[in-house]
Amino acid sequence: MNLISKTTINNIFEAARVEEVISDFISLKKAGSSFKGLSPFSQEKTPSFMVSPAKQIWKDFSSGKGGNVVAFLMEHEGFSYPEALKYLGKKYNIEIKEFSNTPEEQIKLDLRESIFIALSFSSKYYTENLYNTDKGISIGMSYLNSRGFSKESIKKFGLGISFNEKKSFTDQALKNGYEISILEKSGLTIKEGKEGLDRFKNRIMFPIKSISGRVLGYGARIMSNSSKIAKYINSPESEVYQKSKVLYGLFESKSFIIKEDNCFLVEGYTDVIQLHQKGIKNVVSSSGTALSSDQIMLVKRLTENVTVIFDRDQAGINAALRGIDLILEHGMNIRICRLDDGEDPDSFAKNHSLGYIKDFISQNSLDFINFKASLLATEYENEPTKKAEVINNIVKSISLVKDTIKMELYVQTCSKIMNISEDSIFGTLSQIKNSKENRFRNKPSQSFNIIKNQSSKGDLIDELYELEKKIITILILYGQKTETFNESILIFSEEDDEIIEKNKYVNSKVFEKIFLDLQQDEIEFANKEFRDLFDILMTEYQIKGFISIEKIVPSLSSKLSEIVSSIILQEEKHLLHKWDKKSIYVTLPSENVSVMVTETILSLRKLLVSKKIESLQESIKSKNNKSVLENVMGYYQLRRIVSSKLNRVL
Secondary structure, three states, rough: OOOOOOHHHHHHHHOHHHHHHHHHOOOEEEOOOEEEOOOOOOOOOOOEEEEEOOOOOEOOOOOOOOEOOHHHHHHHHHHHHHHHHHHHHHHOOOOEEEOOOOHHHHHHHHHHHHHHHHHHHHHHHHHHHHHHHHHHHHHHHHHHHOOOOHHHHHHHOEEEEOOOOOOHHHHOOOHHOOOOOHHHHHEEOOOOOOOEEEOOOOOEEEEEEEEEEEEEEEEEOOOOOOOOOEEEOOOOOOOOOOHHHHHEEEHHHHHHHHHHHHHEEEEEEEHHHHHHHHOOOEEEEEOOOOOHHHHHHHHHHOOOOEEEEEOOOHHHHHHHHHHHHHHHHHOOOEEEEEEEOOOOHHHHHOOOOOOHHHHHHHHEEEEEHHHHHHHHHHHHHOOOHHHHHHHHHHHHHHHHHHOHHHHHHHHHHHHHHOOOOOHHHHHHHHHHHHHHHHHHHHHHHHHHHHHHHHHOOOHHHHHHHHHHHHHHHHHHHHOEEEEEEEEEEEEEEEOEEEEEEEEEEEEEEEEHHHHHHHHHOOOOOOOHHHHHHHEEEHHHHHHHHHHHHHHHHOOOOOOHHHHHHHHHHHHHHHOOHHHHHOOOOOOHHHHHHHHHHHHHEEEHHHHHHHHHHHHHHHHHHHOOOOHHHHHHHHHHHHHHHHHHHHHHHH
16 A cells, blocks of 8 residues: 555645544534534533534544544554545545555565455455356345345445355456455465365355445355354454454444444344344444454444343353443443343344334343343352352452442442442452552562652653743744734843843734744743644744744644644634623633733743753762752742742743
């Protein structure tokens, strides 16, 4: 894969509207010149997600995330930067022009892209087999119809068929110019000697797609009920396909998961399709693999709520039990729905109406406590030891819940169900917590000391960070304004025969004032991001005399873009409160810019002087140097002067 050219990127940013793109995923409402909505990254009742069409940026105040339109797609959809650009290019009909990467990187990227292209070809090949061949229609379509799949579902999920031939796909791919090595690395072909044989034969092909819709691999099902052949075979892992990082049906279901704020989790491919077909479209499958942290994180980007629907057999029960603690560990909410005996999600969807399915899930979904208790109830009846084991199992799960209120409610529920006091449960929770803390304490003391020493300087670092951020904020919001500053100047008094300090009012651009003051003191930002932003902003101001955030933001890195958007939208959030209409009158920052600039610069000077004093004092401890001591006294005097000026400003 090549790099996308700068011209193309600029064209994309010029065409893309952040409010249009985001409204495809979440509901936005007008709020003055901006838009507001519920955060897609956290659970909240009061909207704190803001979009600024004027600045073409967004900010989620509940999670702290923010940035431009590309940053949103990367956060929400899990796209890489190039994938996000290509998504926007497709949405706004912009041709993607690319240029070459470095040779080493290009080889690696070319391999991935070649595999993607081969997989795309295979998807078209298997689909063509199904729709446009006699065998495909008579065998494949007949089988799918007998399983209750509609034409719409077959098309939507891109189902296809592989024929019962040794190398029909491989030969066709080779004729179309695909290399045998790429076919092998994509998992489509098995190399045997000099020949290539098809991995998939006589099977219905279920394409497994990425969140952006690219084919990564296949689940392939036999069309007979033979017990001698594996019912399903899956693509091997490759450069593009890691089964623990993929959920089947996520591409087709992601918008519905966001809308419903819930994700149904099932086991198989057909489970997903049948539920989707019936009208339950916020559903994905782990594709028969044990649920992984990466899979849970994919869901968490879309919703905090998961409902597991599983078969009543032992395999289904075990799958549900494995997933509970892992989902809780990620701070998510989980409910479990057990189907009736002999039913799986596939047959359940086929045999019942949408209304019945919804009612059944609603009435039979249990939280993890009730589920574990009901599952194990028969095992502990009249056996205190087994009952204790069950309780400990449940409490262990409760200990993973991060929300304190939720944890307390779960304790109450467990107490009622298991007929045990809340104090006993809290005691067990305390033991679990202490056990975790002890494991931490037992680590080598050297490691603890390092952490302790680092944290001792936290306040100073935080204060410096906030002051540097404030300077950047002032430059972005008020940099081009002309303000009147009270400047201190030193003059020689012939009358008193000494140098005295006098105040003089000077009109100056805010950015000029900041630049000259920082240059005078030879101050350089400690934070790299702020340092980079300062250089960018000052260059713009010095060349043009003003800045255009709309033009600057697209050229920034995602990190810098996030900082800028946070600053701008924090200001807009303040203005949206409309305090004056509530008969509350506040002084806006824009009304006291000169004071704010002076205060910030002086506070920064004072902090850096204090930091210098601390550094010199440390050197005195190890080395009694008279000149160092004199320097310390000089800095003490300087700090008193700065403090005096700061007090006058305040």
